[in-house]
Amino acid sequence: MMKIRALLVDDESPARKELRYLLQSFDDVQVVGEAENALEAMELIDNVRYSVIFLDINMPGLNGIELARKLSLKPDPPAVIFTTAHEEYAFDAFSVHAYDYLLKPVHPKRMEEALQMVRERKKMDCPTPRVTTPLKLEPDLRPLEVIPAEQNGKTILIRPEEVIYISTDKDNVYVKTETESYLTRFTLRELEARLDPRAFFRTHRCYLVNIRKMRALIPYFNGTYTVVVQDKEKSEVPVSRTQARQLKEILGI
DSSP states (O other): OOOEEEEEEOSOHHHHHHHHHHHTTOTTEEEEEEESSHHHHHHHHHHSOOSEEEEOSOOSSSOHHHHHHHHTTSSSOOEEEEEESOSTTHHHHHHTTOSEEEESSOOHHHHHHHHHHHHHHOOTTOOOOOOOSOOOOOOOOOOOSSEEEEETTEEEEEOGGGOSEEEEETTEEEEEOSSOEEEESSOHHHHHHHSOTTTEEEEETTEEEEGGGEEEEEEOSTTOEEEEESSTTOOEEEEOHHHHHHHHHHHTO
């Protein structure tokens, strides 16, 4: 069994002890380091290969978000899972490609979900192939496990399966669930790139729709269609003529 090699970074010793105790219940996890600040963590990371870092945010000096941003510039960085008592940093956390955002006290089930993402997506202890010629690489865009959005001054974390559709209105992008509409800072293009293409389809330049939430496809005019979706309002979402054929193929009609 390949071990998940973990580093715990928190300025409070009791918090590190609690994390270490929680991780003992996972046979494939090995805690191989602790640090009480970001500078100490950087020194360890430069000398030891870690699979995952459990990272606090509020620390003296360099905070957890800043450390994660620095790590994202490294080749093959360790996965970052934030562990914090504060909800308000969630958007910033996912903007630096965090694997998950766990609120203290961490529930064992949430820890299992976070570790499963590491198991599935991180090639643990495998050397990165050497690149012999300079290559221009696209940014590493990990699939979104949650979509950070804003409502009444709070950051709401929306799971993709909760989304009915996503739409743009001028410069704003809104995530629509069954009963609510939330503002997000992601662009529609970014969300299309980072959500499962088997579940989400771009029906129109202004709409990205969860295929599993579609309930009816109605011909409109001039080759366009309207999709009725499964929210409280039974909203109708436009399907452009250029996208209609592909959508019908996906639906098998």
